[in-house]
Structures are given as structure tokens and as C-alpha cells.
Amino acid sequence: MQEAYLLLGSNQGDRLQWLQQAICMLALLCGNLLQKSSVYETAPWGLEAQPHFLNLALLLETDKSPEALLESLQDIEEMLGRRRAELWGPRTLDIDILTYGNEVMHTEKLTIPHLFLHKRRFALAPLAEIAPNFVHPQLHKTIATLLAECSDPLSVCLYDGFLAR
Numbered sequence: 001m002q003e004a005y006l007l008l009g010s011n012q013g014d015r016l017q018w019l020q021q022a023i024c025m026l027a028l029l030c031g032n033l034l035q036k037s038s039v040y041e042t043a044p045w046g047l048e049a050q051p052h053f054l055n056l057a058l059l060l061e062t063d064k065s066p067e068a069l070l071e072s073l074q075d076i077e078e079m080l081g082r083r084r085a086e087l088w089g090p091r092t093l094d095i096d097i098l099t100y101g102n103e104v105m106h107t108e109k110l111t112i113p114h115l116f117l118h119k120r121r122f123a124l125a126p127l128a129e130i131a132p133n134f135v136h137p138q139l140h141k142t143i144a145t146l147l148a149e150c151s152d153p154l155s156v157c158l159y160d161g162f163l164a165r
């Protein structure tokens, strides 16, 4: 068994509903969900002319290898209506592996820890809520430190879906 931190994101349609469905599918197909952050509303990164995202971070306990986990995550993205169009473009659902145990790996399909984890406030802020003291296995700094040092200017706000809907 390994513990992997995941980041879920959606910026199309009923964003909260996609995240909720993804959480159900993850629990059914991938392992045990041990922790879940709040939902955050975040400004789009990379390709900025698109709707704001909802993001949340999860801790998943899984017996899948990183490659098998990625395949399952992509299956879930597809089942929940994701169409792969442009890189960093709008999507109903995106699931990224932020970390997998303390592994450091870089293959054609998979970079772990996620290549942009330390550069993206939208990933660091939810992760810092559930894992402030987790040490980034490559940068050897805690998530709280990486968040404090992060220069990403894009906004990340706690999302109260009950008020917003």
C-alpha cells in the first residue's frame, strides 16, 4: 500500500458535481480516501481565457502502481466526460498525482512529484490544508514552506458552494 496525494479540478458545467462524482469513483476503483481538503475556487493557470476552476486535494491509500493509478485516473476522467483538447484548457475533470509516497520518478507518461506542484498555488493551497508537514521528496521542503515561498500570483479562495450556487 502507498499513500498518494491527488489534486482534482473542474472548470466546466456543474463543477462541484464533477468533483463529487470523481470522489465516488476514486473510492470505488482506486483505494481508500484518507483525507480531503476543502474546495477552492482558483484562477486558471497557463491558459487564462477560461472559467475559474474548483480544486481540492485528497489523500488516497492505494495498492496500484503509479502507472496503474494514472490509467485509472484517466479512465475516471473519461467516464466523467472529459474530452482531451488543448493542454491546460477547460475540462470537466482533471485528476493529477501530486505525490506518490516519497517516490521521485520521471518517465514519458509520469512525473512524480508533479512537475508544477511547487509552482501552482492552486495545488499547494489545498494540499497544505491536509498535509502542511509533508516533505516534498525532491525539494526537501514542507508543503507549508513551499506555499509560503510560492510566487504564483493567481487567486485561490475557499469556495462556499452553498452560498455560490
Ligand code: ADP
Residues within 6 Å of the ligand: 070, 084, 087, 088, 089, 094, 095, 096, 097, 098, 108, 109, 110, 111, 112, 113, 114, 115
Ligand atoms: P494537465 O493536468 O497538465 O493540465 P493533462 O491532464 O491533459 O494536463 O495531462 C497531460 C499528461 O500529463 C497526461 O497524459 C499524463 O501522462 C502526464 N502526467 C505527467 N505527470 C503526471 C502526474 N503526476 N499526474 C497526472 N498526469 C501526469
Ligand code: MG
Residues within 6 Å of the ligand: 094, 095, 096
Ligand atoms: Mg492532468
